[in-house]
Amino acid sequence: MTTRSDRPAPAPPSPTVPPADRVGFGATMWKEVVHLLVNLPLSLLAFVYVTVAVAVGVALSVTVVGLPLLAAGLAGARLVGRAERARARALLDVRVEEPSRPPYRPGGGALGVVWTALGDPVAWRTVLYGFVRLPWGVLTFTVTLVALGVLWPALPYLVRWMANADRAMVRGLLGPSDELERRVAELESDRGVVVDVAAADLRRIERDLHDGAQARLVALAMGLGLAKEKAAEDPDAAARMVEEAHSEVKLALRELRDLARGIHPAVLTDRGLDAALSSVASRCTVPVTVTVDLPERPAEATEGIAYFTVSELLQNVSKHARARHATGNVWRTGDRLLIQVTDDGHDGADPAHGTGLAGLAERLDAVDGLFVVDSPPGGPTTVTAELPWRSRTAVRR
Known part of the structure; x- marks a missing residue:
């Protein structure tokens, strides 16, 4: 058995034109039909949202609340994009990676957050997606509905053509901006792994110190304290206790050396x-x-x-x-x-x-x-x- 743990390559995108033998009255076609029919209501909702968010934000940009409202609208546009990617995965079998969060732009507190949202290319591309989807949604809904009623033999081919256009639109407007953005997302994930591993190592070192060398040193201190009390009245017993303490010191030093070797020899x-x-x-x-x-x-x-x-x-x-x-x-x-x-x-x-x-x-x-x-x-x-x-x-x- 061979197991690889290197970072998996992104899933290959669905072909722009699926093989001819997949065009037909099958499960794939009916999923595409559902996608095209719901394009209209969902495109209408997305169009209304992005239009209102951008229009209100731009109109009020001369006031204090304008830019924050626009930034909030763009943040909401990212949620629209996430929902559309999920719909494409479920109905069109399109695997589009989730874009990474926009890099923070220094600006001081809330101002930095606002500038980060305003400069988010993923959000702006989602806004563009919302604008162009309404006429496309009207077209796909109408053609699909007509084909279901009177163009039945051509239905699989019409549906496939429009679904492929949707696939291209989702990949082009809702995917990550570029390879650098995908790399940022990977590094963010890796950073979490590194932090978790470092925390686990610190807990292990703390446990080893507490259960090993620390406990032994505490017992050593108590033994030396008792030996000190007995030194005057019972020198032989005190000597034996000092000898035992000497052995305990050796064991403690060995444990500390082993622990240090485990950290960095x-x-x-x-x-x-x-x-x-x-x-x-x-x-x-x-x-x-x-x-x-x-x-x-x-x-x-x-x-x-x-x-x-x-x-x-x-x-x-x-x-x-x-x-x-x-x-x-x-x-x-x-x-x-x-x-x-x-x-x-x-x-x-x-x-x-x-x-x-x-x-x-x-x-x-x-x-x-x-x-x-x-x-x-x-x-x-x-x-x-x-x-x-x-x-x-x-x-x-």
């Missing part, structure tokens, strides 16, 4: 991926061969993501794979940093079951990465990850 900072991953491999319960072939050290953020990706994959091998051997390879190809971890275990890996691989996929997706799991029944399992290459020297400049 010192060996990664000082010596890079090769040494850091060799250290991870030495702690794995399965023999691991690690190979790092990089012309230079990548940017710190990229290096950290690569380290934790390999670390978590090797932990999964130790816990779940029942493997006898594993390999880890890191290399650069063009502008991509590639990671591949393979094990000869027989237990399949499925990102859909469990949170470990799914979490890795989300983290890589948030930085424009790629995550592929190839785990057929009976093994072996190969996990490949890609990251955008960023040079450490370029980042420092």
Whole structure:
């Protein structure tokens, strides 16, 4: 089974002219008929709304309330566009991505919000859509109604022609402005993933500190306090308690080192991926061969993501794979940093079951990465990850 978690490509648009064998008295045609018949009432409502919103806003623009009213009308136009996209999805099978929110234009509080709405190209294109839809709605309603009564043999072809014109209109006027806008929407989604992952990591660190080192240090302080009280009356007991406290200090320091290694290991900072991953491999319960072939050290953020990706994959091998051997390879190809971890275990890996691989996929997706799991029944399992290459020297400049 192969699972890809890279950002899915947008669904291909419906063809402008569907195949000839789809033209006929089928379910598709009747959905198109319904769409064309409701064009008139919905177009009339949209026309009235955008006309009133724009006319009132422009007429009152010389007053204090004019521009805010126009901005509110444009915000409402976005809702009209959303409803029309939903109707097109349901009746015309047109998949149009939802446009991203307009970028905030600095202006100070409410004024900034108003200027953002006034400069929203998606809202203005929806206004244009509302204006041109009324005559088109009258035409499609009339032709469809006449064809249903007297032009029955030509009905599928007339309906298909008008429905294709509607499809083109929806894509052209109600879709995202351009590739940059779609990219903004993707980055907004990725930012949410990054924030959630960071919050989960902070909660894990807080829990580890509270349940581990902090609890141990509290017990250590209490033990030293008791030893201090017994020092004068029972030196032998106090010595034993100090010895126990010394052991507790060692354990606390070990836990803190492990926690720090989980945040960002010192060996990664000082010596890079090769040494850091060799250290991870030495702690794995399965023999691991690690190979790092990089012309230079990548940017710190990229290096950290690569380290934790390999670390978590090797932990999964130790816990779940029942493997006898594993390999880890890191290399650069063009502008991509590639990671591949393979094990000869027989237990399949499925990102859909469990949170470990799914979490890795989300983290890589948030930085424009790629995550592929190839785990057929009976093994072996190969996990490949890609990251955008960023040079450490370029980042420092």
